[in-house]
Amino acid sequence: MPETMNAIIISSFGGPEVLQHQTVSKPLPARDEVLIRVHAFGVNHAEMHMRKGEWDEYHPISGLECVGIVEFCPSGDLAVGTKIVAVMGGMGRTRPGGYGEFVSVPLTNVLPVETKLSWAELAALPEVYCTAWTCLFTVLDLKRGERLLIRGATSTVGQAALNLAVDAGAVVTATTRREERFEWLKSMDAVDVVREQDGLDEYFDSITPALPQEFDKVLNLIGNRVLLESLKLTKPGGRMLQAGWLGGLAPVKLFNPMVEMKPGVHFSLFHSKVLGSRDFPLSGIPMQEIIQKIEAGKWDAKPARVFEYSDIQNAHRALDSHDTKGKIVVIH
Numbered sequence: 591m592p593e594t595m596n597a598i599i600i601s602s603f604g605g606p607e608v609l610q611h612q613t614v615s616k617p618l619p620a621r622d623e624v625l626i627r628v629h630a631f632g633v634n635h636a637e638m639h640m641r642k643g644e645w646d647e648y649h650p651i652s653g654l655e656c657v658g659i660v661e662f663c664p665s666g667d668l669a670v671g672t673k674i675v676a677v678m679g680g681m682g683r684t685r686p687g688g689y690g691e692f693v694s695v696p697l698t699n700v701l702p703v704e705t706k707l708s709w710a711e712l713a714a715l716p717e718v719y720c721t722a723w724t725c726l727f728t729v730l731d732l733k734r735g736e737r738l739l740i741r742g743a744t745s746t747v748g749q750a751a752l753n754l755a756v757d758a759g760a761v762v763t764a765t766t767r768r769e770e771r772f773e774w775l776k777s778m779d780a781v782d783v784v785r786e787q788d789g790l791d792e793y794f795d796s797i798t799p800a801l802p803q804e805f806d807k808v809l810n811l812i813g814n815r816v817l818l819e820s821l822k823l824t825k826p827g828g829r830m831l832q833a834g835w836l837g838g839l840a841p842v843k844l845f846n847p848m849v850e851m852k853p854g855v856h857f858s859l860f861h862s863k864v865l866g867s868r869d870f871p872l873s874g875i876p877m878q879e880i881i882q883k884i885e886a887g888k889w890d891a892k893p894a895r896v897f898e899y900s901d902i903q904n905a906h907r908a909l910d911s912h913d914t915k916g917k918i919v920v921i922h
Contacts, residue, residue, distance in 0.1 A: 592616065595691035597651045598902050603643030606906035614651070617686055617694035624663045624700055626676055630713035631656040631688035632893075633918040635836075638909050640682065644839065653688030654681055654862075655717040657709060667697055675716040675877065676700045678865040689902070691922070699866035701873075705881050714746075714893040714917040715881065721862040722750035723875050725833050726758070729858050730807045734759030739823060741765045741786060742811030742836045743775055746917045751809055752778050753889040754880075763805070765790070771915075786812065791819040804828070812837040818850050826854030833860040893919040 595616045601608050619625040631653050640648035655677040660668045668674070679699030681687040686694070705712060725747075726732045738755050742748045743764030755762050756779040764775045765786040772783040787793065794803035804825035810816060811834030824830040851857070864870045884891045894916030897905040905920050 597686070597690035598653075598899075599689075600641055600648070600650045600652055603641065606641070606903040606910065608641060609902050609906060611900070611902075614686075614690070616692050617690070619662060619664055619694040621664050622698075623694050623696055624668055624674075625661040625692055625694050626656060626658045626674060626700070627661045627692055628656045628688055628690065628922060629658040630709040630919055630921040632713050632715075632717055633905050633909050633920060634717060635909065637682065638906065639839070641906065647683045649682050649684065649686055651686035651690050652682045653690070653693070654678060654683075655713075656681075656688030656693055657712045657716065661692060663697075665697065668700070668702060672702050673705065674700050674702050675712065677716040677720050677872070678863055683863065696866065699872060701875075701877050703878055703881055705885065707881065707885060710893055710896045710919045710921050711884075711891070712881075713919045713921070714891055715877075715884070717862060718746040718750040718917065719754075719877065719880050719891075720865050720872065720875050721833065721860075722747050722754055723880070724862075724865065724870055725809055725831055725860055726751055726754055726807075728870065728874070729831050729833075729860050730809065730829050732758060732760055732807055735761065736806035737761045737763070739763045739765070739805040739808045739820075740780075740811070741790075741809065741816060741820060742834055743780065743783075744768070744771050744915065745811055745834065745836055747834060748809075748811050749778070749916065750891070752780060753891070756780075757883070757888070760807075788816065789819065790816065791822040794823065807831075809833065814838075814840060814842045817842055818845075821851055821855055821857060824852065824855045826852065827856075829856040829858065831858045831860055833862075891917075893917045895919070896921060 601610045639645045660672040676695045679696040738760045744766045763782040764780040767786040808830040810820040810832045813835035815837035894914040
């Protein structure tokens with residue numbers, strides 16, 4: 591096999607123009623890894639922050655996920671030619687990521703799949719559905735009939751979480767900052783949709799003053815900006831999970847849990863970089879079942895925009911716009 595490959599490199603920190611194509615060495619997989627020929631990959635907001643130099647760790651070859659086929663597996667656990675999805679495992683952070691023509695990934699971060707979905711359609715799934723499923727059922731322990739609030743429901747993870755939660759029988763209230771997207775979220779079977787805003791707890795109190803709105807579970811994808819009010823919206827004994835930073839990376843100032851946390855509310859944080867670890871194994875995520883439901887038309891999970899590999903800069907311009915209404919995918 592050739593010893594070099596094409597890759598997209600973060601040449602310096604800045605705008606989409608810093609993403610450049612270069613010829614680099616092809617990775618060599620260790621015994622517990624698999625070499626993947628990348629056919630497509632999803633583009634994630636974390637990669638935008640990495641490109642700008644705003645993330646805690648990054649690799650010049652970005653890309654937190656990919657889909658493709660097995661090129662070489664030293665252990666023999668996966669046959670050459672097997673169709674796979676891969677996510678995290680240090681990709682784009684501590685090792686070259688999915689923006690390369692090939693990528694070497696720990697076996698723990700690879701799932702073999704059988705599907706008739708196109709590469710572009712398949713590439714829209716790994717990070718968002720693995721993250722959403724883990725948030726809902728591993729961390730929040732969501733049960734049928736529970737009231738769930740999803741803040742940032744039109745984000746890619748938010749859409750996946752809405753699909754999964756409704757399918758599991760939860761009663762979902764969704765938020766979005768754009769009122770023109772209310773009917774779209776209702777068409778996905780959210781029982782209620784409200785405008786995302788600071789002070790959402792006060793808004794709920796104003797419309798039902800005699801019966802304060804409290805949710806069994808809250809999935810906060812907006813981030814630190816609404817952390818405290820999301821805790822207030824969670825009932826005692828319930829769980830609030832923060833798993834996104836759509837509202838920016840600024841920390842909560844002068845946070846005093848003794849004063850500002852409601853007694854009995856469980857607060858957790860989830861970061862998708864731990865997917866595939868011992869505590870959050872991919873083997874526990876029913877990805878094949880999720881794919882089958884999408885193939886059957888149960889959910890619309892098609893990418894919002896698809897770009898060619900040579901057009902990575904425009905893919906990131908679309909990412910920067912925050913206006914794509916879904917997943918951005920790049921195909922080889």
